[in-house]
Amino acid sequence: MSVSDMFAALQGALGQDQDIREEIRKVVQALEQTAREILTLLQGVHQGPGFQHIPKKCQKAREHFSTVRTQMESLKTKFPSDQYYRFHEHWRFVLQRLVFLAAFVVYLESETLVTREAVAEILGIEADRERGFHLDIEDYLSGVLTLASELARLAVNSVTAGDYSRPLRISTFINELDSGFRLLNLKNDSLRKRYDGLKYDVKKIEEVVYDLSIRGLNKEATVGAGGEK
Amino acid sequence: GSGGFRKRKHDNFPHGQRREEKENVNPSSALMTSFKSFQLELDTRHDKYERLVKLSRDITIESKRTIFLLHRFISAPNGEEILNESEVKLDAVRQKIKQVAQELIGEDMYQFHRAISPGLQEYVEAVSFQYFIKTRSLISVEEINKQLIFTAEDREETTNTTSDSHDKQPHTWSLKVTPVDYLLGVADLTGELMRLCISSVGNGDIDTPFELSQFLRQIYDGFTFIGNTGPYEVSKKLYTLKQSLAKVENACYTLKVRGSEIPKHMLADVFSTKTELIDQDEGLP
Numbered sequence: 001m002s003v004s005d006m007f008a009a010l011q012g013a014l015g016q017d018q019d020i021r022e023e024i025r026k027v028v029q030a031l032e033q034t035a036r037e038i039l040t041l042l043q044g045v046h047q048g049p050g051f052q053h054i055p056k057k058c059q060k061a062r063e064h065f066s067t068v069r070t071q072m073e074s075l076k077t078k079f080p081s082d083q084y085y086r087f088h089e090h091w092r093f094v095l096q097r098l099v100f101l102a103a104f105v106v107y108l109e110s111e112t113l114v115t116r117e118a119v120a121e122i123l124g125i126e127a128d129r130e131r132g133f134h135l136d137i138e139d140y141l142s143g144v145l146t147l148a149s150e151l152a153r154l155a156v157n158s159v160t161a162g163d164y165s166r167p168l169r170i171s172t173f174i175n176e177l178d179s180g181f182r183l184l185n186l187k188n189d190s191l192r193k194r195y196d197g198l199k200y201d202v203k204k205i206e207e208v209v210y211d212l213s214i215r216g217l218n219k220e221a222t223v224g225a226g227g228e229k
Numbered sequence: 230g231s232g233g234f235r236k237r238k239h240d241n242f243p244h245g246q247r248r249e250e251k252e253n254v255n256p257s258s259a260l261m262t263s264f265k266s267f268q269l270e271l272d273t274r275h276d277k278y279e280r281l282v283k284l285s286r287d288i289t290i291e292s293k294r295t296i297f298l299l300h301r302f303i304s305a306p307n308g309e310e311i312l313n314e315s316e317v318k319l320d321a322v323r324q325k326i327k328q329v330a331q332e333l334i335g336e337d338m339y340q341f342h343r344a345i346s347p348g349l350q351e352y353v354e355a356v357s358f359q360y361f362i363k364t365r366s367l368i369s370v371e372e373i374n375k376q377l378i379f380t381a382e383d384r385e386e387t388t389n390t391t392s393d394s395h396d397k398q399p400h401t402w403s404l405k406v407t408p409v410d411y412l413l414g415v416a417d418l419t420g421e422l423m424r425l426c427i428s429s430v431g432n433g434d435i436d437t438p439f440e441l442s443q444f445l446r447q448i449y450d451g452f453t454f455i456g457n458t459g460p461y462e463v464s465k466k467l468y469t470l471k472q473s474l475a476k477v478e479n480a481c482y483t484l485k486v487r488g489s490e491i492p493k494h495m496l497a498d499v500f501s502t503k504t505e506l507i508d509q510d511e512g513l514p
Contacts, residue, residue, distance in 0.1 A: 086342075
């Protein structure tokens with residue numbers, strides 16, 4: 001084979017690669033759009049009246065996730081299934097964002113941490129690598145860390161809205177999450193960098209709980225809304 | 230009294246307070262159990278990555294040594310011997326690559342690609358350099374990949390693999406060099422060919438430089454054909470490739486112009502001063 005033939009063949013392979021990337025990029029853009037819509041919807045919980053409508057907002061968000069599932073379905077068809085990590089970078093960011101959104105919905109509904117399997121199911125993908133398009137563990141953990149900072153914000157805003165019991169529950173949850181992450185031996189990569197931010201979220205929530213405690217507001221929450229001021 | 234002291238201590242050390250809270254976390258809760266499994270999964274993945282990085286480094290070092298050995302081929306009278314020795318060295322490198330292939334059984338190769346890519350590129354450089362010296366042509370990516378299919382026959386050498394070879398384990402392992410790794414390796418090869426060209430003139434070999442400039446031009450044309458279809462690294466190498474090609478072309482020019490005037494035994498001297506000039510030019514910004 002002559003040198004020019006070889007390079008022509010290589011160019012062909014690289015060109016095909018580029019086409020695949022182009023296709024993936026299109027689907028990922030659509031996914032990003034849906035993720036933004038869900039985020040906007042859930043942002044409503046931070047505003048005063050939003051606290052009463054949490055179940056409704058969650059339900060609406062869940063409806064949007066069906067769009068995500070169809071978009072994921074189309075993403076799967078864009079590249080050979082055994083080359084997930086070759087194109088991973090293209091959807092990594094949006095997948096982490098979607099994990100966060102799913103985890104947020106599940107937290108608002110049940111105040112528990114969504115499992116990896118449950119997120120995979122919500123997004124219409126697999127939890128295991130062996131079974132096809134899957135959720136990488138690092139992406140899952142990144143999404144969970146985003147949830148932590150969102151909850152720190154929620155703790156502050158729930159106090160403003162007069163819900164004094166929520167910060168205490170969030171505090172318990174975040175503390176458990178923090179001890180979970182302490183179990184991991186993280187490498188010096190992006191996940192580690194995100195994890196380093198967790199302590200500030202923990203601190204913020206502890207401050208909120210402290211503010212409530214010294215004013216006796218946490219007791220009021222446990223007694224009931226009709227307690228003394 | 231002591232209670233107040235304790236309280237102050239707590240205020241000063243919020244960490245102590247936090248640790249107490251930590252102990253309230255139930256170590257067998259669903260969340261903690263799943264994080265324990267995450268710990269295992271991440272550690273396994275990182276360990277594998279580290280093992281692959283180490284293998285890749287070994288492959289790089291051995292490949293580099295092979296290239297140095299092959300540079301001696303030109304000046305040494307015992308050319309055949311050196312070629313054989315390089316073959317032995319490359320076989321050793323392939324044994325390392327076999328270990329890489331075994332690590333990657335059932336894995337997505339691209340997940341660990343960054344760990345092994347430098348080693349593979351260096352191997353491509355070494356093996357294509359040897360191939361060029363032997364056949365004066367460019368080895369194809371298919372040819373390289375054909376040599377990276379390993380069968381279980383080699384088991385006599387590594388007896389420890391017999392213990393864990395169950396029926397489910399495949400009896401062949403293979404590793405595919407990706408087109409991009411191949412391209413980057415070939416781009417490095419051109420640097421070696423440039424060195425080969427300069428040193429061959431030093432030995433009074435007049436034909437090799439022209440042959441090399443011909444060959445390098447073909448590769449350069451190939452790379453320009455690919456242009457920016459490939460990733461960023463490939464375009465970056467194109468610049469160095471151009472410089473190498475210019476050096477070889479200038480060498481051929483010098484030979485052509487002055488070769489007819491100067492007695493052969495003095496050619497080497499003329500040439501070495503010329504290349505020094507080129508190097509100096511390059512040093513300038």
